[in-house]
Amino acid sequence: MPIRQLPETLINRIAAGEVVERPASVVKELVENAIDAGAGRIVVTTAGGGKGLIRIEDDGAGMDADDLLLSVERHATSKLSADDLDDIRTLGFRGEALASIGSVADLTIATRTAETESGLRLAVRNGIKSGPVPTALNRGTVVEVKNLFANVPARLKFLKTDRAEAAAVTDVVRRLAMANPQVHFVLTGADRAESNWPAVTGEGALAARLAQLVDADFAENAAQLATVRHGIVVAGLAGLPTYTRANSLSQFYFVNGRSVRDKVLVGAVRAAYADYTFRDRFPVIALYLSIDPAEVDVNVHPAKAELRFRDAGAVRGAVIRAISDALAAAGFRASSTVGEDILGAFQAPVYPAAAAGPGSRAGDDSPRPSAYASTGPAHTAPSAASSWQRSAPAWDPGFAGMAEPSGRVEALAEEEPANIDFPLGTARAQMFENFIIAQNADGLLLVDQHAAHERLVYERFKAQMTAGPVPSQAQLIPMVVELPEEDCARIEEAAPMLEKLGLYLERFGPRAVAVRETPALLGQPDIEGLVKDLADGLAEWDTTAALSDRLEAIVARMACHGSVRSGRRLKVEEMNALLREMEATPHSGQCIHGRPTYVELKKRDIERLFGRSR
Numbered sequence: 001m002p003i004r005q006l007p008e009t010l011i012n013r014i015a016a017g018e019v020v021e022r023p024a025s026v027v028k029e030l031v032e033n034a035i036d037a038g039a040g041r042i043v044v045t046t047a048g049g050g051k052g053l054i055r056i057e058d059d060g061a062g063m064d065a066d067d068l069l070l071s072v073e074r075h076a077t078s079k080l081s082a083d084d085l086d087d088i089r090t091l092g093f094r095g096e097a098l099a100s101i102g103s104v105a106d107l108t109i110a111t112r113t114a115e116t117e118s119g120l121r122l123a124v125r126n127g128i129k130s131g132p133v134p135t136a137l138n139r140g141t142v143v144e145v146k147n148l149f150a151n152v153p154a155r156l157k158f159l160k161t162d163r164a165e166a167a168a169v170t171d172v173v174r175r176l177a178m179a180n181p182q183v184h185f186v187l188t189g190a191d192r193a194e195s196n197w198p199a200v201t202g203e204g205a206l207a208a209r210l211a212q213l214v215d216a217d218f219a220e221n222a223a224q225l226a227t228v229r230h231g232i233v234v235a236g237l238a239g240l241p242t243y244t245r246a247n248s249l250s251q252f253y254f255v256n257g258r259s260v261r262d263k264v265l266v267g268a269v270r271a272a273y274a275d276y277t278f279r280d281r282f283p284v285i286a287l288y289l290s291i292d293p294a295e296v297d298v299n300v301h302p303a304k305a306e307l308r309f310r311d312a313g314a315v316r317g318a319v320i321r322a323i324s325d326a327l328a329a330a331g332f333r334a335s336s337t338v339g340e341d342i343l344g345a346f347q348a349p350v351y352p353a354a355a356a357g358p359g360s361r362a363g364d365d366s367p368r369p370s371a372y373a374s375t376g377p378a379h380t381a382p383s384a385a386s387s388w389q390r391s392a393p394a395w396d397p398g399f400a401g402m403a404e405p406s407g408r409v410e411a412l413a414e415e416e417p418a419n420i421d422f423p424l425g426t427a428r429a430q431m432f433e434n435f436i437i438a439q440n441a442d443g444l445l446l447v448d449q450h451a452a453h454e455r456l457v458y459e460r461f462k463a464q465m466t467a468g469p470v471p472s473q474a475q476l477i478p479m480v481v482e483l484p485e486e487d488c489a490r491i492e493e494a495a496p497m498l499e500k501l502g503l504y505l506e507r508f509g510p511r512a513v514a515v516r517e518t519p520a521l522l523g524q525p526d527i528e529g530l531v532k533d534l535a536d537g538l539a540e541w542d543t544t545a546a547l548s549d550r551l552e553a554i555v556a557r558m559a560c561h562g563s564v565r566s567g568r569r570l571k572v573e574e575m576n577a578l579l580r581e582m583e584a585t586p587h588s589g590q591c592i593h594g595r596p597t598y599v600e601l602k603k604r605d606i607e608r609l610f611g612r613s614r
Contacts, residue, residue, distance in 0.1 A: 023050025090107030239284035241276030470502035
């Protein structure tokens with residue numbers, strides 16, 4: 001078959017296959033044009049999921065007659081200065097969008113600049129232009145796209161349902177609105193309920209826009225990102241580790257104002273949250289990067305959805321540092337949604353009417369003593385002069401005697417006035433030998449003693465590892481642990497690295513290892529359980545060559561075995577010392593598995609449970 005030159009209309013349709021994937025792609029290109037034109041208000045109207053109609057109205061700069069005619073030609077753009085692809089500072093720059101759209105749909109553009117008395121209207125159908133002709137219009141541009149892919153039925157049949165395409169349009173507009181809080185967005189049409197996102201400016205504009213588009217409580221349950229590293233500015237909001245979703249749809253990434261999908265950013269976020277989130281849960285995050293345009297290539301994808309960083313390692317490091325610093329600054333905070341979930345689990349009890357007995361009297365409303373009424377002395381008022389910053393008693397991980405769980409609530413006898421001015425309050429009781437009941441000035445807290453102490457031990461481990469070898473304590477008599485021969489071999493190979501963590505052991509025959517020293521901060525751990533757990537981990541990871549990458553996982557396993565167990569009855573001093581250390585330890589709001597270490601019920605929420613709210 002001889003080589004021939006393709007006709008211009010077919011060339012445009014092929015190009016449209018790269019740029020115009022679905023109605024959402026059209027919306028993205030047209031709204032980006034409006035933003036680049038300086039629009040302060042953009043109205044997006046759709047019908048049939050965008051297949052029947054897409055209308056974009058803006059109040060931007062508009063175009064004159066020459067620009068209007070040139071705008072629908074291929075590779076024509078006003079957004080690329082000096083033909084320099086290393087200095088792209090606009091959202092659109094390829095110059096293919098309008099020409100591609102006009103080849104696969106009925107395209108109409110009406111526009112007017114501030115200097116002209118009337119607007120101009122240009123129509124493009126099957127790549128053929130007609131006009132421009134005068135039209136009445138306010139300053140700005142109105143672009144209408146009808147019957148998308150009507151002349152390319154093979155593309156049309158691959159589109160999804162109207163509902164699915166409308167949802168994709170919504171997602172695109174939401175992301176553009178997140179990146180441009182200074183612009184007022186309206187999304188409306190016959191196929192949807194209207195969404196109105198007014199412009200926000202000034203301090204807190206980004207948080208306000210994210211509250212409009214993600215969740216109203218997102219800003220309340222997120223830490224602010226503000227870091228400059230290697231010339232990369234990282235901003236945005238990172239959700240607290242206990243504020244998560246079942247999928248990654250609530251993770252948003254922006255580079256120089258452009259919404260992107262990038263594996264470097266996704267991997268960096270995953271690494272930054274690795275210590276804190278529960279398995280199969282995804283943190284909520286809106287990540288904004290500002291970087292020198294010469295350091296990023298946004299021209300690697302036809303729809304500009306992907307990009308390539310010149311120094312991906314620097315970007316990854318900047319993102320991880322920003323998130324780590326923000327979560328560390330959040331300290332022991334846990335998301336408010338944890339307490340709301342607990343409130344939802346409560347149900348008001350329903351008491352059946354008591355049968356009248358010999359001693360009962362009709363209409364007797366006199367108070368009756370509660371089965372749970374305290375028979376001890378009344379609580380004394382908290383000291384107003386006390387401050388939660390005062391030093392707390394040292395936390396001792398070694399507890400005397402382990403009591404079997406009784407299921408009882410142990411009230412604490414107060415020998416001195418309780419102080420409820422601490423953020424995590426003062427211990428009032430221990431329930432089921434695992435949960436500490438504390439009270440602060442604003443509500444009630446339930447603390448999981450094992451989960452909380454597990455996080456504290458883990459953070460101590462990491463701090464000691466940074467400072468040098470972890471201190472160890474020798475066993476009076478080495479503990480011999482019997483294991484399968486293959487597990488013994490793996491542990492023997494990993495022994496030099498385990499010594500850096502304060503765990504000294506050696507092979508003791510073909511099917512046993514002898515533990516001579518353990519990390520001092522673990523106190524008296526379950527040595528046999530610890531060694532077997534480490535053996536399971538080594539078997540799972542398959543090779544000791546990657547142990548340096550698994551160091552935090554090993555530390556997490558050791559911290560779990562060195563933590564106070566459920567079923568331990570604690571003294572009031574020990575409970576309060578645990579609470580004080582939680583307040584001073586970053587990330588103590590969640591355990592190393594991502595679960596919350598405490599939940600807080602505000603006083604107003606408790607009153608609401610009993611119908612006392614006003």
